[in-house]
Amino acid sequence: MNTAFNGRLAILGMGYIGLPTAVVLATRGVEVIGVDINPRIVEAVSRGEVPFVEPDLAIAVSGAVAMGRLKATSETPEADAYIIAVPTPFNGDHTADLSYVQAAAEQIAPRLRQGNIVVLESTSPPGTTARIAEWIGALRPDLKMPHDGEPNADVFIAHCPERVLPGRIMIEMITNDRVVGGLTRRCAERAASIYRVFAQGEILLTDAASAEMAKLVENAYRDVNIAFANELSMISEALHIDVWEVIKLANRHPRVNILTPGPGVGGHCIPVDPWFIISAAPHISPLIRAARNVNDSIPHHIADQVAAKAQRFRSPTIACLGLTYKANVDDIRESPAIEVVQLIAKALPEVDILVCDPFVDTVPKTLADLANVKLEGVHQAVDRADIVVLLVEHEPFKAIRHTRLGGKVAYDTRGVWR
Known part of the structure; x- marks a missing residue:
């Protein structure tokens, strides 16, 4: 199934990923509601302004708001699809703090209808997308969740990690390949329809845990290689050698x-x-x-x-x-x-x-x-x-x-x- 999404979409979190995602969808004809708990961000986006610096984003936000395709609010609305793009910091013991993700899932739960799509974009440990299904399922026992491979779920839940570089977000958001991991294959296919609206890169379908792990591996790989360079710099400094x-x-x-x-x-x-x-x-x-x-x-x-x-x-x-x-x-x-x-x-x-x-x-x-x-x-x-x-x-x-x-x-x- 290669059709693109055509409906109303809400994005929870208007930060460095949520707002650019909202803009690329809105400027391509999707009705987008941006949700954020910070009133300063809601007010800025509502005026067509950007609350942080990112090349080409300001013009795009202004245009999307002027067209009436992008609105901002502090209340989670009813929609056909939801993207969660909230922070996932770590705790003092370096485990993931999923409180923002859970809060977003719980805000979405009362609004869900049969056939809705829920996508987690926030970088998260393997198993987080499955936990979203559990959190929503606990609040909405009337809806059949896709966990445990349920083939006939009422709601489609997936993970699609962002993989863009600040300073190039508006370019890479469109040109980079996307990994979409669903709790079922059907979940991945339905979530992928959102990204087909704007993505020029390849959309790679997989399971949710593999998508979660892939994003972590990308950054761990870079971290290991940066550590090698940094260790070389300290060794070279001790030996009075120019590391560069x-x-x-x-x-x-x-x-x-x-x-x-x-x-x-x-x-x-x-x-x-x-x-x-x-x-x-x-x-x-x-x-x-x-x-x-x-x-x-x-x-x-x-x-x-x-x-x-x-x-x-x-x-x-x-x-x-x-x-x-x-x-x-x-x-x-x-x-x-x-x-x-x-x-x-x-x-x-x-x-x-x-x-x-x-x-x-x-x-x-x-x-x-x-x-x-x-x-x-x-x-x-x-x-x-x-x-x-x-x-x-x-x-x-x-x-x-x-x-x-x-x-x-x-x-x-x-x-x-x-």
Whole structure:
């Protein structure tokens, strides 16, 4: 069955994935209702505005709202299909916090009718999609759920993980292949009809648990490879070798492709998803756990190195360039740059720490209580600093002339000033 969805669709969660998904569907003729518990987001979308930075998204949201195809609300409406795109953070023990997913399922349950589709897009441990069927089934015993392979279910439940890169979401949302895993084959087919509305890439049908695991594996694979690069950087530093030169030379081998090191790993996916695999099989995942430990240790290593360099000065000023988790976006979720700043500020409480980021206009909450951390413009911060620490390769930072860094200690964690 290759028909595209044609009905009313509600998306729960208007964040970095939910809102772009709503827009690509709405601009292709689907009536979309965006649902979010944050009134600021609901108000912004209702005005046709975007509550975060993502290239090409603002114009698309404005157009979708102007056409009357996209509306926003805090109440879950009746619809023909529902997409759950809420956060899935981890708990203190690194197990998945599924409270937002469960809350979304419970909001959907009273609205469901026979023939409705429910798709989980939030990255989740294997078995979460089946749990959605259980949560909904407990509230709606009148509906036949598709768990246990029920071939004649009243509701179709599936998992379709997002796999886009911030900064390229509006492109990759359309061009990337999609994995759609259903609790039954029929569930996968019905869910795939939603993505056929806009997806140009191949739509791959599978079971729900395999789709859940595939997304986790994608990010765990990247995490392991980043950990290798980061460990190389620490080894090279200890041996007084230029790690960037080593990687450049090693990558000339036709079957070697080492990634670039950095100040750690950030964003919602890569620092989180490997833990979902580890928690599912804790005794047989030592490599994935080791990679997580390496990447989590990098901010501490960098902070220690900066604190050591500060001992050369009587009363130094330190400029930390970048707060987001990656270049040229405003996303600070799980940002290692923020952790580095926090660790330096706590290690050197008498030292002024000037932070600057062209995409961040207020000091993040985790730094707000640190009296020695101040937000500053990039040129003012660099000019005042004795030590300049590059944490994010934003374009304005890459454009800083070497003459401006003259006489200062420059600690480049991204290798852009070599």
